[in-house]
Amino acid sequence: MRIYKLSVLLLILGLSVGCRSTKTLTSSAVIEKGMTAKQIIRETTKQEVRFKTLQAKVRIDYTEGSTGNGTTVTLRMEKDKAIWMSAPLGVARVMITQDSVKFYDKLNNQYFNGDFSLLTRLLGTDIDFEKIQNILLGEPIFDLKADTYVTAANDESYVLHPKDQRALFELFFLINPGFFKLDSQQLYQPLEKRMLQIDYKKYQEVSKQIFPENIRIIAVEKNDEIIIDLDFKSIQLNGEIRFPFNIPSGYKEIELE
Secondary structure (H helix, E strand, C coil): CCHHHHHHHHHHHHCCCCCCCCCEECCCCCCCCCCCHHHHHHHHHHCCCCCCEEEEEEEEEEEECCEEEEEEEEEEEECCCEEEEECHHHCEEEEEECCCEEEEECCCCEEEEECCHHHHHHHCCCCCHHHHHHHHCCCCCCCHHHCCEEEECCCCCEEEEECCCCCCCEEEEEECCCCCCEEEEEEEEHHHCEEEEEEEEEEEEECCEEEEEEEEEEEEECCEEEEEEEEEEEEEECCCCCCCCCCCCCCEECCCC
8 A cells, every 4th residue: 555545544634633732731750660551541541531522723744755744724523423624714624424534625626535444454453433533632542441451661651562462463552650641552563564653742731631732643654654743722622513514516536545
């Protein structure tokens, strides 16, 4: 699969969440050597964010090789149901629901209308709306309570990985010892020479909950690398929001096979 396909998909995902910074969190906590995997998972579960709707601005900077670009977009999200994004002047929009991924681009008169099957093939595991949402909210892509995890030595984060790593990929979660949100989650496919790493550089407190403030997504396929930086601003929680989305007639469909 060409790296272009990965870049398009990650760009879609990278436009999918934002948060207003009310208080940047810092942590001077140290690793407690006696913490078990079950205790770490229990504390991490307590920090899951809870809201109904979210509206925000998010700055996206995208780099592939020596080229890059950036923009600020409007984001609206109904938790567990829909993620909507609009670029300035509505020149491009993205709509992600439980069963579909759609976007259109007025500059190039083109659109995409599909599901999660391509992303599933790319990562070698079932990907759905919930997993995408969790990545962007600083929560594990897999349910930590659905498998047996063990800890690994690290000086700055608690490291969890499945007791029995999966055949197609290796999975690691690095968890902050201060407020028990992810510092990083990493998925490796050695045979395919692929790596997806999501680093949570900063967190912020919003309405007494902890949201990402800065995320860096790094995707590597063989010798190609893509980096997406997300900075989250101007959040409003639990207000009334709309998701206007209508693919203009006459646009050419983008096919990513």
